[in-house]
Amino acid sequence: xxxxxxxxxxxxEESIITAAWALLGSIGIExxxxxxxxxxxxxxxxSLYWYFKNKQSIFQALANEVAKxxxxxxxxxxxxxxxxxxxxxxxxxxxxxxPCSAQLWMRTVPMDPDYLAVINTLLKxxxxxxxxxxxxxxxxxxxxxYVISFELDKYEQRKVDLSMLGEGQEGAQVLFRQSLEQLPExxxxxxxxxxxxxxxxxxxxxxxxxxxxxLIVSGIERLAHEG
Amino acid sequence: xxxxxxxxxxxxEESIITAAWALLGSIGIExxxxxxxxxxxxxxxxSLYWYFKNKQSIFQALANEVAKxxxxxxxxxxxxxxxxxxxxxxxxxxxxxxPCSAQLWMRTVPMDPDYLAVINTLLKxxxxxxxxxxxxxxxxxxxxxYVISFELDKYEQRKVDLSMLGEGQEGAQVLFRQSLEQLPExxxxxxxxxxxxxxxxxxxxxxxxxxxxxLIVSGIERLAHEG
DNA sequence: ACCTGAACACCGTTCAAGT
DNA sequence: ACCTGAACACCGTTCAAGT
Numbered sequence: 001x002x003x004x005x006x007x008x009x010x011x012x013e014e015s016i017i018t019a020a021w022a023l024l025g026s027i028g029i030e031x032x033x034x035x036x037x038x039x040x041x042x043x044x045x046x047s048l049y050w051y052f053k054n055k056q057s058i059f060q061a062l063a064n065e066v067a068k069x070x071x072x073x074x075x076x077x078x079x080x081x082x083x084x085x086x087x088x089x090x091x092x093x094x095x096x097x098x099p100c101s102a103q104l105w106m107r108t109v110p111m112d113p114d115y116l117a118v119i120n121t122l123l124k125x126x127x128x129x130x131x132x133x134x135x136x137x138x139x140x141x142x143x144x145x146y147v148i149s150f151e152l153d154k155y156e157q158r159k160v161d162l163s164m165l166g167e168g169q170e171g172a173q174v175l176f177r178q179s180l181e182q183l184p185e186x187x188x189x190x191x192x193x194x195x196x197x198x199x200x201x202x203x204x205x206x207x208x209x210x211x212x213x214x215l216i217v218s219g220i221e222r223l224a225h226e227g
Numbered sequence: 228x229x230x231x232x233x234x235x236x237x238x239x240e241e242s243i244i245t246a247a248w249a250l251l252g253s254i255g256i257e258x259x260x261x262x263x264x265x266x267x268x269x270x271x272x273x274s275l276y277w278y279f280k281n282k283q284s285i286f287q288a289l290a291n292e293v294a295k296x297x298x299x300x301x302x303x304x305x306x307x308x309x310x311x312x313x314x315x316x317x318x319x320x321x322x323x324x325x326p327c328s329a330q331l332w333m334r335t336v337p338m339d340p341d342y343l344a345v346i347n348t349l350l351k352x353x354x355x356x357x358x359x360x361x362x363x364x365x366x367x368x369x370x371x372x373y374v375i376s377f378e379l380d381k382y383e384q385r386k387v388d389l390s391m392l393g394e395g396q397e398g399a400q401v402l403f404r405q406s407l408e409q410l411p412e413x414x415x416x417x418x419x420x421x422x423x424x425x426x427x428x429x430x431x432x433x434x435x436x437x438x439x440x441x442l443i444v445s446g447i448e449r450l451a452h453e454g
Numbered sequence: 455a456c457c458t459g460a461a462c463a464c465c466g467t468t469c470a471a472g473t
Numbered sequence: 474a475c476c477t478g479a480a481c482a483c484c485g486t487t488c489a490a491g492t
Contacts, residue, residue: 011456034485046486047457055485106333106379109387111402113409116418123417134426138438145376146369153337153368160336175338182340190354191347199361211365211450219446223438238475261466273467274476282466458491465484472477 011043013051017065020058025099028159060112063104067114070094071121081217083125088147088213091118095151102151119144129224139223143216150212154204173200238270240278244292247285252326255386287339290331294341297321298348308444310352315374315440318345322378329378346371356451366450370443377439381431400427 019040023032034055038045052058074090076083095101108115122140131139160175176195180188194200202208246267250259261282265272279285300317303310322328335342349367358366387402403422407415421427429435 033483035483044458046459046488049486050456109402110380110383111387111406113406116403116406117410117414120415120418123421127417133421133424134429134434135438137421137426137429138435139442141376141380141435142373142439142442145380146372149368149372149376152333153372156337160338175336176343179338179340179343183344187344188347190350191343194350194360194364197360199364202361202364207361208365208368211362212369215366215369215443215446215450217446218449219442219444222445222449223442260464262464271477273469273478276467277475456492458489460487460489462487463485466482468479468481470477470479473475 011041011047011051013061015041016048016051016058017061020062021098024062029100029103056107059104060108062098063101063108064112064114066094066098066101066104067112067118069097071114071117074121076121076125080125080129081221084122084143084217084220085213087121087125088143089209091144091147092151092209095147100155102148102155105148106152126220129220131220131224135223139220146212146216150204150209157203176200238268238274238278240288242268243275243278243285244288247289248325251289256327256330283334286331287335289325290328290335291339291341293321293325293328293331294339294345296324298341298344301348303348303352307352307356308448311349311370311444311447312440314348314352315370316436318371318374319378319436322374327382329375329382332375333379353447356447358447358451362450366447373439373443377431377436384430403427 016037020032020037023037023040027036034048035045037058038048048058052061070091073094074087076087078086095105098104105115110116119140122143123136126136126139129136180192180195185192243264247259247264250264250267254263261275262272264285265275275285279288297318300321301314303314305313322332325331332342337343346367349370350363353363353366356363407419407422
């Protein structure tokens with residue numbers, strides 16, 4: 001019986017991408033390396049270079065996938081306010097689904113085809129509005145940046161929380177307290193009050209996301225009425 | 228004559244920070260390394276660890292300096308809309324002054340004292356408004372993220388432009404054209420039109436910044452009237 | 455066509471040893 | 474107290490060599 005036949009690992013671009021998502025999910029983007037990715041696939045690191053030009057192009061492919069999924073999950077119906085809110089929520093949910101995808105979008109060249117299609121969809125929604133042509137761009141960028149920043153902040157906060165948890169404290173809250181005490185009262189007055197009211201627990205919540213989203217949509221509405 | 232006396236390099240925390248800014252300005256944050264920073268100061272890399280715990284804490288100190296300067300450059304006068312606009316512009320200008328400072332703010336723990344003071348100032352400005360207490364936080368974060376994202380995008384665009392320039396083309400524009408052609412017409416319709424009207428040259432301009440800023444301030448105004 | 459081993463030029467950081 | 478040399482455990486990437 002030939003046993004040796006199947007010894008060779010069976011790698012494809014697809015299996016590399018799948019492994020990359022798994023690795024991002026387990027160790028995060030900072031610790032992500034070509035060698036660890038190769039380990040995940042039981043191959044040697046240089047083998048990866050037969051399928052991808054370099055690490056950046058793997059990240060690019062991952063970011064692409066997210067953009068593609070965000071696009072298909074969006075249904076464009078109803079008034080533009082609803083369309084915009086819905087699309088932004090779809091993007092957020094997609095970013096939330098894939099680990100470190102917000103970071104990937106940050107590191108990706110913004111000239112990527114699928115990423116451009118996302119921006120195009122945003123522009124298409126606000127295109128009928130009575131707004132200076134060159135301003136529409138600023139508005140679309142503003143909304144997209146909001147969604148990405150929101151996911152980034154959430155990730156960052158979770159990271160701080162986890163790293164502090166290991167030291168037997170109650171997470172980021174302790175570090176926060178210490179920072180506040182280093183500054184004079186007047187410079188932290190408001191933030192301190194909000195902290196004491198427990199408002200920090202809402203960081204990264206759906207409620208907070210919707211508030212910011214409403215803010216942006218309202219702002220666009222207002223600009224459109226002025227123009 | 229004792230010549231050997233002054234052989235030893237005279238390093239201080241301050242001189243390290245100064246050298247770090249110089250290095251960030253010349254090679255950017257991606258290429259920044261402890262060894263190169265040491266070279267800049269004519270010392271060996273391990274010497275840096277006598278003054279700073281690690282690379283991250285140097286970045287932290289740099290980010291701090293930016294936050295401090297943004298704070299002092301802000302004068303809080305007039306109606307809240309003006310205060311907010313002025314403060315956001317001050318932050319943007321400060322970020323613009325120090326190389327890679329937007330990236331530094333992204334990589335910095337958000338629990339930094341001076342960074343918190345910046346958020347506190349934002350919160351203080353919108354504090355008198357009739358808005359749900361927990362929403363104020365979302366609004367402040369939204370505005371701050373907008374300013375940071377704007378500077379990040381500008382940096383990224385300049386980087387793409389420079390790297391393409393080396394290849395004898397007209398910069399990012401060519402890469403952009405190619406990306407557009409990879410997608411079906413309907414998915415790039417609007418963005419293509421805007422490109423052909425030369426609207427892309429406004430990316431990162433003051434005009435674009437002010438449009439987004441006005442959008443956010445208008446949005447807050449609206450939320451305040453509803454509440 | 456696909457995969458590996460060895461190597462190159464880098465990192466951040468530690469630490470015993472020097473002055 | 475301050476600085477260095479040597480070393481450790483990593484990187485991303487290349488390339489001749491294997492199957």
